[in-house]
Structure formats: structure tokens, C-alpha cells
Amino acid sequence: MKTSLVRQLTLAICLFLLIAVGGSFLISLDNARDQLRLQLGSHAQDAATSLGLSLGPHIRDQAMVELMINAMFDSGHFARIRVSSLESGDVLAERYQTTTDTTAPAWFSRLANIQPQPGSATVMDGWQQAAEVDVLSHPQAALESFWRNAQRILAWLCLCALISGLFCTALLKRQLQPLRAIIAQAQAISRREYRINADLPATVELQPITAAMNQMASTIETLFAEEAARSEGYRHQAYHDSLTGLPNRLALGHALAAATAPGETEAGHVLAIQLNGLDKINQQLGAESADALLQSIAAPLKRRQAINPAWQCSRSRGGEFIVLAPGATAEELQPLMDEFCRLAAELLPNAVLGPEPLRLGIAAYQPGDTPQMIMSRVDQALTEPASWMAESTPSG
Numbered sequence: 001m002k003t004s005l006v007r008q009l010t011l012a013i014c015l016f017l018l019i020a021v022g023g024s025f026l027i028s029l030d031n032a033r034d035q036l037r038l039q040l041g042s043h044a045q046d047a048a049t050s051l052g053l054s055l056g057p058h059i060r061d062q063a064m065v066e067l068m069i070n071a072m073f074d075s076g077h078f079a080r081i082r083v084s085s086l087e088s089g090d091v092l093a094e095r096y097q098t099t100t101d102t103t104a105p106a107w108f109s110r111l112a113n114i115q116p117q118p119g120s121a122t123v124m125d126g127w128q129q130a131a132e133v134d135v136l137s138h139p140q141a142a143l144e145s146f147w148r149n150a151q152r153i154l155a156w157l158c159l160c161a162l163i164s165g166l167f168c169t170a171l172l173k174r175q176l177q178p179l180r181a182i183i184a185q186a187q188a189i190s191r192r193e194y195r196i197n198a199d200l201p202a203t204v205e206l207q208p209i210t211a212a213m214n215q216m217a218s219t220i221e222t223l224f225a226e227e228a229a230r231s232e233g234y235r236h237q238a239y240h241d242s243l244t245g246l247p248n249r250l251a252l253g254h255a256l257a258a259a260t261a262p263g264e265t266e267a268g269h270v271l272a273i274q275l276n277g278l279d280k281i282n283q284q285l286g287a288e289s290a291d292a293l294l295q296s297i298a299a300p301l302k303r304r305q306a307i308n309p310a311w312q313c314s315r316s317r318g319g320e321f322i323v324l325a326p327g328a329t330a331e332e333l334q335p336l337m338d339e340f341c342r343l344a345a346e347l348l349p350n351a352v353l354g355p356e357p358l359r360l361g362i363a364a365y366q367p368g369d370t371p372q373m374i375m376s377r378v379d380q381a382l383t384e385p386a387s388w389m390a391e392s393t394p395s396g
Helices: 005-058 062-075 106-112 140-175 177-190 204-239 249-259 278-284 287-307 330-347 371-383 387-392
Strands: 078-085 091-096 119-125 128-137 268-275 312-317 320-326 358-365
Touching: 005 062, 005 078, 005 119, 005 128, 005 140, 062 078, 062 091, 106 140, 140 177, 177 204, 204 249, 249 312, 249 320, 249 371, 268 287, 268 330, 268 371, 278 287, 287 312, 287 320, 287 330, 320 330, 330 358, 358 371
Parallel strands: none
Antiparallel strands: 078 091, 078 128, 119 128, 268 320, 268 358, 312 320
């Protein structure tokens, strides 16, 4: 059976209080019982001494002896008063009480077991010992007082135990409250929420735990941030061209698959830009010139990508660039085509590139087309005569 720490400690506190209260109660009862026995014995002895002195002048008067015994018996709580002759041993007078009516329950009377000590005194007739007075106090009044005191003591101890238990339980819950914050912090870490508990608990034993959790959360946050940055770098490297910074052929393939996925109802256009003579530039002018030329072509694509985030401007391979424009018309692509026409006019003086430095091709796609169909149309568009070249070349 699984129980909480608070419940276990509460049960331990209750058990301790039960033992403490029970022990205190029994010790208090035992002390009170001994005190009552002493009081009853002292009461009997005082009564015997007083009666013995009073009976001295009247010990030979039987009627006076009985009268004095009756007067004392009726005025106090006595179980027995007896006057016996020392010479013959006969009982001269005796009163006793056998009734034990009391408000204390019988089991308490048996448990208390108050046995008072008798008191005795010698009656002098002149200079001779004439009789002996034997007095025994009745424990009824003492038992009733003992029962009332026991009830009050038990009630007081139970009240103290209840208050102490509630106080200890509340104090324990308050001292263990930081554990809830630690549990919440651990649960937040599992959700990748890295909280820091700025307030250390007042409990000294819990302070190292909180500090360790804060350190762990900070360390895990740093590790995950580094791992996320590393993963993002790997992803960017996998889906982007390192030279131009544009998405590569793999990213283009994913974009085409998304644009032609089942359920897509938006048509669009694909624009292809092909740089001719890239191998000649590498051979004759060097890789740096070729890289610079590719970057000059990628620059307008990056600007257009920033203007139209829904478009996908990619470097497909070598000197080929693809612009995927979902939802765009050919007229919307015309400004970009005009910009590449001007770039081609600037590149015409370069003898290495030949008379046709750039080729452009545009193809439309409809919902239901496959990426292979779209790319086939793009390749076909690139092979068509570049009628735009004559229109864009300056006359003169």
C-alpha cells in the first residue's frame, strides 16, 4: 500500500502523541491515587486521634461512647469506626457503612483500587490504656473526585494532543510545500519548460534539492538549445545550397510534393532560369568567377522570396534555378522575368557565355499534376526558342 510522506509522518506524530498522552494520563492517575490514599489515611488517623482523646473521660460510659462515635461517623466520610477494649478485646461500640453508591463506573473503581490505610489511637483511662479506636475512611468521595479529575485530565490531554497534531500536520505540510514546486519543476522539464525556482525553501534539507533541480534545468535547457541549434544547422545544410543560400533540389522536391498533394486545389506556375556556359567559366575564368555569377543570379531570387514568402526560389542543380509560385499567374511572374532579361543583357558582352547567357522557361501546373509532369513541362519550356532575347536586347 502506497502512502504519502505527509501521511506517514502524520501517523508517526499521532502515534507518538498517543503514547505520550497515554503515558502522561497513567502517570497522572497513579500520582493522584497515591495522593488520595495518603489523604484518606491521614483523615482516618486524625479522626482516630481526635476520637481517642474525646473518649478518654467517658470510656466507662457506654452510652456516651456510642453517642460520640455516632456524631463523628455522621459528620465525615467513614467506612468504619470501632472502639475495642484492650483488656478483654470486646467491641465496645462500632459503626460501619457498606453501601458504595458512586458516580464512577465499576470498571474505573476496580482500576483505581483505592485501598485507604486505617487509623488507630489508644483511649486512656487516667494513666491506663483502656481501649483502642480503629477508624477507616470511606473511599467513595475520593473515588468520585478521582473520577472527575481523571475525566478532566483526559479531556485536557486529548485537547492538547489534537491541537498539537493539527499544528504539527499544518507545519509539516508547510515545510514540505517546496516539494510540490520541485515536482512541478520536474514535470515542466518533461514538457521542455525549464523553470528556475528563485526562492530557496526555508527547510535546510530541501535547499540542496532545489539548487540541484535548478542546476539540472539550466543544464538541460543549454543542452537542448545547443542540440536544437545543431539540428537546425544540419537541416539548413541539408535543404539549402551552401553557395547561394537558396533552397536546394531536395527542398524543391518537398515543395513540389506539397503543392501537388491530394486535396490541394490551388494552381500555379513554375519559372526556370538556366545559366549557359557554366563549365566554360569554371575552366577559363576559375571557380571564383563562376561562384560570383551564380550569386548574382541568386540575388534577385532572394529579393523576390522576401516579397512573396509563399514562393519557393531554389537552386536545382549547377546553373539551373527554379521558382515555384503557387497561386501565381504568368503576369505576376513577369517582373521577375524582366529582371532576368536585364541581367542577361548585362552578361552579353561576356564572350565565354556566348550569345545566349540565360534561358528562361515558364510552365503552369494544375491540381492533380505530379512533380514529374511539372518538371517535364519546365524542361520543355527551357528548350523553346528564347524569343524574349531579341525583345530585351538593346538596339543599336
